Amino acid sequence: MTQLNELMRPDFTVPPKLTAGDRVAVVSPSFAAPGMFPAVHEASTRRLREDFGVEPVEYPTTRRLNATPQDRAADLMAAFADPTIRAVLASIGGDDQLTVLPFLDPRVIAANPKPFFGYSDNTNLLNWLWNLGIVSYHGGSTMVHLGRSGGLHPVSTGSLRAALFTGGNxxxxxxxxxxxxxxxxxxxxxxxxxxxxxxxxxxxxxxxxxxxxxxxxxxxxxxxxxxxxxxxxxxxxxxxxxxxxxxxxxxxxxxxxxxxxxxxxxxxxxxxxxxxxxxxxxxxxxxxxxxxxxxxxxxxxxxxxxxxxxxxxxxxxxxxxxxxxxxxxxxxxxxxxxxxxxxxxxxxxxxxxxxxxxxxx
Known part of the structure; x- marks a missing residue:
């Protein structure tokens, strides 16, 4: 498989911004919290539709507890390879995403850059994409801040909108x-x-x-x-x-x-x-x-x-x-x-x- 250092770019690429109605992947590269807490997950996907105007798309392991690293990697690869998917959002973190990275194909993702959002255990993927020269976003896991108890917070959602749609400073x-x-x-x-x-x-x-x-x-x-x-x-x-x-x-x-x-x-x-x-x-x-x-x-x-x-x-x-x-x-x-x-x-x-x-x- 192609090594990351062979594809490292001297300048970072910022993936294109989204528009209303775009499809976004909701994946669980670490812990499949949507499978354990479906009500929180469904609240977060509803807010993606109603407050952000995008269409969330689930993958086979989004709700599957204890999915193998290979299967979680396959969902990531499918999301990045699909031209109709415009962004990839992690549902939450976890503690074993490091085991998923060996099953990712950097050549496919380098050819299909799109914004990825996550933090905590998703630091693994953020760092992996950094090595490819693809800008991603630290934060924005769906379960925590989109499924937030009591509703959305303007700081979290304002910066997420800038990353997804508006750009700028x-x-x-x-x-x-x-x-x-x-x-x-x-x-x-x-x-x-x-x-x-x-x-x-x-x-x-x-x-x-x-x-x-x-x-x-x-x-x-x-x-x-x-x-x-x-x-x-x-x-x-x-x-x-x-x-x-x-x-x-x-x-x-x-x-x-x-x-x-x-x-x-x-x-x-x-x-x-x-x-x-x-x-x-x-x-x-x-x-x-x-x-x-x-x-x-x-x-x-x-x-x-x-x-x-x-x-x-x-x-x-x-x-x-x-x-x-x-x-x-x-x-x-x-x-x-x-x-x-x-x-x-x-x-x-x-x-x-x-x-x-x-x-x-």
């Missing part, structure tokens, strides 16, 4: 409130409830003394660490030079010690030194069955921030780092270009996502 901003205590998807009544909200932590800027406009790379730290350990899908560190690093942690809430160790491993490889700017998602500090008091959550986020700064102070002391961005495992969530560019303007304390740089030919 979008200035990110801090939100006033956020949610991190999810409702139980096993309870049908949860679909109509609003998840409890908390005051959102403010953005924290570290060394905001430069302006960086560059392609993004990164994603979920735990998944990136697995990729580094597998040593199969990570490119030579010089290929990431000058990029903006997106960094966030999952609902498994790794300790500050573990966060530092994962970053230390990346630093020893020379990876951390490549990024002049880093955007760090608000660390999720609560989940079903594990909802600590507010002061413990604040301490968790403070400890994680200190661990990240400790790693960068050692391996890249000039990096500009911005904390508490609503990316990754956050609600609301900015859906951000992955391989597309963002501008991090430290002196102006401004972050701008650029959703259309180059149209696919």
């Amino acid at each position: 979008l200035d990110l901003h801090p939100v006033q409130e956020f949610s991190e205590d999810p409702l139980d998807w096993n309870d049908p009544a949860s679909l109509d409830k609003q998840a409890p909200t908390l005051p959102a932590p403010e953005w924290i800027w570290h060394q905001p003394d430069q302006v960086v406009t560059a392609p993004t790379w990164g994603g979920n730290l735990e998944i990136l660490h697995w990729n580094l350990a597998a040593n199969r899908w990570i490119r030579p560190v010089e290929d990431y030079a000058g990029c903006v690093l997106l960094l966030e942690t999952s609902e498994e809430m790794p300790s500050a010690t573990e966060v530092f160790r994962m970053l230390r491993n990346a630093g020893e490889r020379g990876l951390l030194a490549q990024f002049p700017a880093v955007l760090v998602g608000t660390a999720k500090a609560s989940d079903l069955g594990r909802q600590p008091p507010l002061e413990e959550r604040e301490r968790y986020r403070d400890d994680q921030r200190e661990a990240i700064l400790r790693a960068f102070n050692h391996y890249n002391p000039t990096a500009m780092v911005v904390f508490n961005i609503d990316l990754g495992h956050t609600d609301p969530q900015w859906v951000l270009p992955y391989g597309g560019t963002v501008t991090v303007d430290g002196p102006a304390r401004r972050i701008t996502a650029h959703y259309c740089d180059k149209t696919a030919e």
Whole structure:
């Protein structure tokens, strides 16, 4: 099979935008949550139709629990190869997408670039597409933000619309409130409830003394660490030079010690030194069955921030780092270009996502 490095392009391709009525694939490359929580899945597909004006298309493994990596890869290949499918959206993350990648054919996907949306375990696919020079989008998994309890959030949907339809530039901003205590998807009544909200932590800027406009790379730290350990899908560190690093942690809430160790491993490889700017998602500090008091959550986020700064102070002391961005495992969530560019303007304390740089030919 063709190797990714044989197809790496010097410039990224932004797949074409969609128009009303287009068909979009809803796939489960990791955990088939739609099969376990069909009401949430059906709410998300209904909102794709009614609020976004697109037609969701399911695939054989979208709802099939414990589907093989080969079958999940086959659904991805079918979605990308189908000219009537204009975008591919992951239903949710999981923990084994790394096993799907060997069964993908890069030549087919490189010949049929289209926007892919996902985060968490979908960091695997985002990184795989980055290696092909195809811009994708970090965020936008259907179950979480389209099937969101209590309805859609304007931050999540506004950035998703920019990625899908309008392109252009979008200035990110801090939100006033956020949610991190999810409702139980096993309870049908949860679909109509609003998840409890908390005051959102403010953005924290570290060394905001430069302006960086560059392609993004990164994603979920735990998944990136697995990729580094597998040593199969990570490119030579010089290929990431000058990029903006997106960094966030999952609902498994790794300790500050573990966060530092994962970053230390990346630093020893020379990876951390490549990024002049880093955007760090608000660390999720609560989940079903594990909802600590507010002061413990604040301490968790403070400890994680200190661990990240400790790693960068050692391996890249000039990096500009911005904390508490609503990316990754956050609600609301900015859906951000992955391989597309963002501008991090430290002196102006401004972050701008650029959703259309180059149209696919």
